Structure formats: structure tokens, C-alpha cells
Amino acid sequence: MGFRDLLKRSVKKALGREGKANGGSSSSGGRASLPPGAVAWDKDITPTRHGQVVADGVGVAIFRIDGGLLAIDNACTHEDGPLAEGECKDGVVTCPYHDWRFDVKTGQCLSHANRQVGCWDVEVREGAVYVTGQRTKASPERGGAHDDGMAVLTRNLDEEGT
Numbered sequence: 001m002g003f004r005d006l007l008k009r010s011v012k013k014a015l016g017r018e019g020k021a022n023g024g025s026s027s028s029g030g031r032a033s034l035p036p037g038a039v040a041w042d043k044d045i046t047p048t049r050h051g052q053v054v055a056d057g058v059g060v061a062i063f064r065i066d067g068g069l070l071a072i073d074n075a076c077t078h079e080d081g082p083l084a085e086g087e088c089k090d091g092v093v094t095c096p097y098h099d100w101r102f103d104v105k106t107g108q109c110l111s112h113a114n115r116q117v118g119c120w121d122v123e124v125r126e127g128a129v130y131v132t133g134q135r136t137k138a139s140p141e142r143g144g145a146h147d148d149g150m151a152v153l154t155r156n157l158d159e160e161g162t
């Protein structure tokens with residue numbers, strides 16, 4: 001056995017895959033693949049660890065609130081900050097970029113009127129999470145005042161054809 005074989009065997013052993021095919025589940029720490037159409041495992045989304053997934057080509061943030069799952073657009077309507085990376089408390093997520101706040105249940109922006117994010121329907125089947133459709137649409141506006149007083153260029157995504 002050469003050095004490369006020894007190295008490969010050590011890596012496989014460390015990954016718990018010795019004697020098993022790549023992918024799929026194993027009894028030694030491997031994970032099952034998600035079923036077709038699923039975006040996450042239910043158990044992986046916790047009150048402090050949000051889901052950041054893609055559904056219908058759109059970024060969606062999934063939150064566990066009061067034991068259930070709720071989903072909104074991941075892109076903040078200020079400057080597209082990733083809401084799944086924000087802190088969520090009492091059903092309100094705070095954007096990690098400039099602190100705009102959104103009600104996860106309704107999508108309403110609590111920092112600036114008429115700047116709601118879209119809401120999505122989610123289902124859990126056999127432990128897997130599915131995003132099943134968009135319930136409400138986001139404001140197409142972007143930009144506006146930062147809460148620190150700095151103004152940024154406002155634009156309308158609909159007029160830009162995006």
C-alpha cells in the first residue's frame with residue numbers, strides 16, 4: 001500500500017465512509033439526500049438557525065416560530081440584505097445589514113411603510129421541508145434611507161424589468 005492509498009483510507013475513515021458508496025445515508029454519520037423538491041430537513045431549522053433556500057429561482061428565508069415554519073423572501077426590500085442571516089425574535093426578523101425589521105407572519109416591514117417582503121407557503125412531509133408557493137408579493141422598491149440617516153438611491157425593480 002502506497003502513501004496515497006494510506007491517505008485515502010485515512011480520509012474515508014475520518015468521514016465515516018469506509019466500505020460505503022459516496023452519498024446517501026449511512027449508519028456512521030452520513031446524511032440521507034433530500035427527497036425531490038424538498039429544500040431542507042425540518043430538524044435543521046431551529047428558532048436560532050434559519051433556512052436559506054432557493055424556491056422557484058427565488059431566495060427564501062425559513063424561520064421556526066412557535067414550533068411551526070414560516071417563510072418570506074430572503075432579500076430585504078432595502079438593499080437585498082439576507083434576512084435568513086438576521087436575528088428573529090417574537091416573530092420579527094431584523095435585517096443584518098441596516099436593521100430594517102419585518103413581521104415574518106405577514107411580510108410587513110415595520111421600519112418603513114409599503115416595503116413588505118413576499119410570503120411563501122411551506123409544508124413538512126416526512127421530515128422534509130417543501131416551499132409550495134408564493135402567497136404574497138414583495139414591494140418592488142429598493143433603496144431609501146438607512147436608519148443611520150444616510151440616504152441611498154431608490155430604484156424600482158419592476159421598471160428595470162427584473
Ligand code: FES
Pocket residue numbers: 076077078079080081095096097098099100
Ligand atoms: S439591506 Fe436590509 S436593512 Fe438595508
